[in-house]
Amino acid sequence: MKIGVIGLGYIGLPTAIMFASSGHQVVGLEIREDVVRKINSGKAHIIEPEINERLKAVIAEERFYATTRPEDLRGVNVFIVCVQTPLVDDKPDLSYVENAIRTIAEVMDRGALVVIESTVPPGTTVKMARLLETLSGMREGIDFYVAHAPERVMPGRIFRELVYNSRIIGGVSHKSAILAERLYRSFVKGEIYITDATTAEMVKLMENTFRDVNIALANEFAYLAQQYGVNVFEAIKLANTHPRVNIHVPGIGVGGHCLPKDPYLLLSNAKKEFGLIRLARRINEGMPKIALALLFEAFEQLNIDLATSIVTILGLAYKGDTDDTRNSPALKLRELLEGKVLEVRTYDPYIRGTHNSLEDAVKGSDAIIIATDHREFKNLDWDKIGKLMRTKVLIDGRGIIDRPPRGFLFKGIGRGDV
Template structure:
């Protein structure tokens, strides 16, 4: 039996995937409402293919509980935020989960940390907890780091097909965990040591953050001198060894916008390019606000309530709003005592901000400027409805005449 700890964006799909491939699974979460919802047959977030996977896992006997189970394998998939002052990882959820596991686990158990952590986190925070409970690591308890490598919007597919990294003190234990993940994972599974596994995951997301920052800085440079950044990137990418990403309104989600800070916090003075990239990407929501201000001034619009922000999630066609550029923009406006913009997102069903609309047509009827912040399929299909509006397209998906871009 495997006890999966944490039933959020990573833990739930992982638990379901294991269960549908013949592994006995109990999913545990401290959130009683979430567990009750799952036990009532309802999934807790929208994701393509997730409900079918959920139904299949239920038929295979998966269970959900607020209690930790005594078993031989634990997968810890809890959040790992960072301290915005020190820029270091806040490992409180991992620490608490491991403490709870130590209270119920038998000798010989394998504790797998799936949560993304900074290099050295398991040495600094997890090993001391195990030892404080009287266990000998490598004999009584085996520690493994198997960082997740999936993205909202394509989770089910990526869980099955993406390669995985297994970090372990022991090659033999690493191979045992590899066999467990091989029950569903068709990608290559690499076994290495724990610190390498920790570093590899953070490096992957940091690489993407730096590439995005380069595109965003290009956008600022090109706009300052009246050049088309999209045309420049398109031509530059024809070079066989160049692959510049597209600029955007900022970086959200719980990976790219968070993980690079772990390196900045842990290696001050060394992570210079990484720090610069983080600052560039974090500056983009405010840059978009500046662009909105300039467009309002050009068009003679003084009432900010005539501005509509399309999109609240951090990426297209998901309901995940963690660290979304739109929310970053709204927080920035609050700091400057500005408010009143209209907001709409077809994927966010509950009100989470002021002036949030749930009908696209009603939203459009109440704004003059539409700022496209997320490239949801809906707006691509209904772009014709934006005719006559002033459009700031931060995602480069609109081909209507007169639209503004980054």
């Protein structure tokens, strides 16, 4: 097959490489010239294990190149759309998908298959198929084929998960789904389940919404546990011994590219809703404020003047052991603190631009807030850290401190037991 991948970001570039190394001829269309230049020089612009070696290999075999010129997509049999679908004011911006479809309409031949991998609101793939029909004068299911193949990979494990994850593929027509399934079989070893396009869109969004709502429920439990004098992490561990219960992990918030966005995508084309999903979003978005309330409580107990205080945030990434700060609750926390305290410091061993060392970041500080569950933060020498601080307040936003360190005023999300 000659495949055109549109949008060479976190999803598009690994997907293009995967198709190229499975024997297809792949052209990657990307609007950012700097990205195209870098990719063609054999260097990925995203951080992902194995990506540079794999990219160099497919370039050397002349199976893949990147371009900014839509004309280079002429003669392509399969188009894969991997552009971003961001939120603007809590509403999906589908202009990138629509622009990609308009580009495809200009170069598409009869018999082409168009796959939308981008996460989109229910109904979008069908709408895009209709737009292609209008623009091309051809008919979906007869002259060309459109399917949705949502992506489930997790950054950091993309090349493994592309192969072994199971996939849902939904066709606008049944034949489209069958053609897309055949295509993904070139490298997918997991199950492939076939359905219609709108169901596939909904499945993808339901998966992430389930996780977001479950975390919000865990956060509500944490808030209650704080009031009942209970350690919510112990309570959840015990509740999860029930064979049909799986409560997620509470904490300072939900970040990353997908979870904070996908519930809004799920709601965006609905006329009516019950409100649960939106409430869960609001709970998770509000968690940095809960951590802040714990800090203020501690400062009041110790008579610390907020305006002259120094606060150190440990971790800026949205989750442990990565450098990804997209929608990170730690950034929100920093924003909330700025202007209220004398100085906000951040230390994240994975992220440049934060303090160079933990010692530097805590020296003379009045409080530490743990915002990311990096491995490095799990076994810190609190005696040593305490000696460097001006006042010893520790707020655990991630439930990584089992026993409060001696000499600290300790508070944590979900830690009513201290």
